[in-house]
Amino acid sequence: MKNGDHLFLVDGSGFIFRAFHAIPPLNRKSDGLPVNAVSGFCNMLWKLLKDARNTDVGVTPTHFAVIFDYSSKTFRNELYDQYKANRTAPPEDLIPQFGLIRHATRAFNLPCIEKEGFEADDLIATYARLAEAAGADVTIVSSDKDLMQLVTPKVSMYDSMKDKQISVPEVVEKWGVTPDKMIDLQAMTGDSTDNVPGIPGIGPKTAAQLLEEYGDLDTLLARAEEIKQQKRRENIIANRAQALLSRQLVTLRTDTPLDVPLEDLVLETQDGPRLIAFLKAMEFTSLTRRVAEACDCDASAIDPATVPVEWGAEAHGPDLDKDEAPGPGTEGASGESAADAAETLLPTASADGYEPAQLARTRAARFSGQPIDHSAYVTIRDLATLDRWVADARETGLVGFDTETTSLDAMQAELCGFSLAIADNARDPSGVSIRAAYVPLLHKSGVGDLLGGGMVEGQIPMRDALSRLKGLLEDPSVLKVAQNLKYDYLVMKRHGITMQGFDDTMLMSYALDAGAGTHGMDSLSERWLGHKPIAYKDVAGSGKGAQTFDMVDIDRATAYAAEDADVTLRLWHVLKPRLAAEKMTTVYERLERPLVPVLARMEERGITIDRQILSRLSGELAQGAAAFEDEIYELAGERFTIGSPKQLGDILFGKMGLPGGSKTKTGQWSTSAQVLEDLAAQGVPLARKIVDWRQLTKLKSTYTDALPGFVHPETKRVHTSYALAATTTGRLSSSEPNLQNIPVRNAEGRKIRTAFIATPGHKLVSADYSQIELRVLAHVAEIPQLKQAFADGIDIHAMTASEMFGVPVDGMPADVRRRAKAINFGIIYGISAFGLANQLSIERSEAGDYIKRYFERFPGIKDYMDQTKAFARENGYVETIFGRRAHYPEIKSSNPSVRAFNERAAINAPIQGSAADIIRRAMVKMEPALADGGLSARMLLQVHDELVFEVEDAEVERAIPVIVGVMENASMPALSMKVPLKVDARAALNWDEAH
Secondary structure: OOOOOEEEEEEHHHHHHHHHHHOOOOEOOOOOOEOHHHHHHHHHHHHHHHHHHHOOOOOOOOEEEEEOOOOOOEHHHHHOOOOOOOOOOOOOOOOOHHHHHHHHHHHOOOOEEOOOEOOHHHHHHHHHHHHHHOOOEEEEEOOOHHHHHHOOOOEEEEEOOOOEEEOHHHHHHHHOOOHHHHHHHHHHHOEOOOOEOOOOOOOHHHHHHHHHHHOOHHHHHHOHHHOOOHHHHHHHHHOHHHHHHHHHHHOOOOOOOOOOOHHHHEOOOOOHHHHHHHHHHHOOHHHHHHHHHHHOOOHHHOOHHHOOHHHOOOOOOOOHHHOOOOOOOOOOOOOOOHHHHHHOOOOOOOOOOOOHHHHHHHHHHHHHOOOOOHHHOEEOOOHHHHHHHHHHHHHHOEEEEEEEEOOOOOOOOOEEEEEEEEEEOOOOOOOOEEEEEEEEOOOEOOOOOOOOOOEOOOOOOHHHHHHHHHHHHOOOOOEEEEOOHHHHHHHHHOOOOOOOOEEEHHHHHHHHHOOOOOOOHHHHHHHHHOOOOOOHHHHHOOHHHOOOHHHOOHHHHHHHHHHHHHHHHHHHHHHHHHHHHOOOHHHHHHHHOOHHHHHHHHHHHOEEEOHHHHHHHHHHHHHHHHHHHHHHHHHHOOOOOOOOHHHHHHHHHHHOOOOOOOEOOOOOEOOOHHHHHHHHHOOOHHHHHHHHHHHHHHHHHHHHOOHHHHEOOOOOOEOOEEEOOOOOOOOOEEEOOOOOOOOOOOHHHHHHHOOEEOOOOEEEEEEEEOOHHHHHHHHHHOOHHHHHHHHHOOOHHHHHHHHHHOOOOOOOOHHHHHHHHHHHHHHHOOOOHHHHHHHHOOOHHHHHHHHHHHHHHOHHHHHHHHHHHHHHHHHOEEEOOOOOEEEOOOOOOOOHHHHHHHHHHHHHHHHHHHHHHHHHHHHHHHHHHHHHOOOOOEEEEEEOOEEEEEEEHHHHHHHHHHHHHHHHOOOOOOOOOOOOOOEEEEEEOEHHHHO
């Protein structure tokens, strides 16, 4: 190189992560290969090559190279084995794209450079210094602060996302020091992403002030005794060695051995046909067209088959095990921050001092600034118009989607129509405009035949409309955005359409804000868009005047339905950047979104029940309740309506004058379950009998009487509905019917499970995690005794009893073990002495002694609880081991009872939530594992820590090891548990016998 030359060095790893987080999920149509990062990378590289003269750099390069990280292990790991130790595995959808991006670089006829044992930054530093010494200018295409130490009058950086050049003045403005002092500044501040320790308590501003005063790190360390602030002085002195180590870690090597000489980085002319062949193989239509125009090539004449096989679907990249990178939402391999990645969708927001809510509101302002105009919505009544909308959706690669039906039951609802919303200029962050339409399919008039009305004219025949819709919804290259997608997924699946490539705004909100608000579309719209959507009752009526949606006037239906799709797509633009910026992408993409099709298939399968067993149980429960009623009347001394809270309260606290009574706002005595349990614990026989009577009557009304009414008229099976976003901790809930609250600790509840049966030729297999929450507690709280006991397979409750009460495990009395079990599980839920006393029927003082002794024997648990409460008070949330956040905004409430409740919930959430995350991962992994094993077993139910399957008799022995293996290894490879997970699985003809 020589004076006048200009070298561009592209931080390829930074480009990868910016591209991956900026572009919505995108899959190659022909085989489903994820290619969103490849697409974004190619577009960014093409723009840089073609527009360099028109950017802030203002020059066309003469030399050019793209530099990548070779692996996560470098010479720095020999200096410090914890360097980058907290980096997680790359997102699953990104892994196949690493190799393809390297092939893309070569297709652009550009040097693709990496070096084993060194980071990309070291190669960039070496090339930059060599070029500078030769008299050339250098532009490093990156915004990574680690590279700012290289900036000189001849070497600058360029942030392509912001079109901003970073020279010496910009470094000084941002960090308060000149580039030559950036090494010392970073050595002092450390880097949590790369696990560079630095000096605790020293931030960038303090470091800049100290460097201005003392000149450099060596001088500062030598004169540390002169520092006036005591804590700062002590920190610096105590961490001297740590600071020097950190300086070694952050200093970029400028003598990296180069496999490709500097002279070989000359920018070659584009090989148009070669690049077009690659882009066509990737199925990047728009970029292919632009490249063909620029290169004056006939793209149609270029056969992708001319592309080497290594560029096709078979090659997911060389040595991918080398490419470790942070998961979505963390810093990229080049130190690229999640907020920076989010800026590709929201360039107006600053990553510095980033506030997630502010970013979302800034994004929302683009949409809320222009009120939604219902008159602009379109009713699509013919195939030609629908075809145009479908084509536009394919072109943009992004579409909002919603269905309108006659019922909330996805298994029985009739499809009345669907709505679409399209974001024009969806890939252009400078401005997105949204248009929406409704396609009516089954709307009826109020007059007509005896069934209540004839079909309204001007609707596309159902079969024709669905044939067009099928191609769009099953195209993985077009991202479908819906709210509560599982419902729409199941409705469409019943019509022969399996949706692929989707996002769910409800689950995005849930991943971001669980516990901090509700996640319904109306609530999210008002919160983020400042818009109150049309209420369903306003178009379909309510109460006796309610009608099904197929009877709604089409114009009114269009305003309502198109708005749903419109608002949903606007919410996506608000919430998507927050996932990356708040480091919640991994939670959403690994724990939330993949579960949608899994649960939809489980709901569709349903489970068989035996009506005769339920009928017999109803009779038995009725007899048992009647017997309790006679005893209750005798104890009360009169007959009364036991189910009436007022009459019951008057008996207990009026007539009998029992202690502990309190009145509700209406002036009635409270007869809640807790009140009755407290009285029963105090030895009041009447209270105990009423508790037992309530339990039997509830089982009868909720299950034995009600379950037959849930049998589907066509499938003859019961189909529950699972809610993914109903709890703060990540636990699933079920409804219509609720199969998760059937009691299993009493004989009556277990009898109800006998009515859930396998179809002929099959068995039900129940696989249940053993004491998973205690295992999670041992993992997160680092309790040596618990960890060892689980590792050795010891009875954990007997071990606890032995530790606490000094009783040998062998021959331990059952009541002693029972007390230890109650304490073990009670501690997880933050049980109080009062609660434990009620549960064990002992004095509160004795219960308090048990809890005190428990914490003395297992001090780590008390430490965990205290640390968790402190973290929750400071941050407003707690996290599971998978990074899910449970928010508790009222944990600082001035109301002691509210505050105490939130503290107990915050202690429990990381444990219960982690257990929920583990079983979610198991469910996502289960179906592929069963298919790989050649098994036809079908997952039917999820009940807290248990999965229920229907398995052919001949497959049971092969299926159980596969099921157990998936569940016991569900946390891998993302997380290695410090205690083994254990799953018990059995097969039987009914659910109770299998459990």
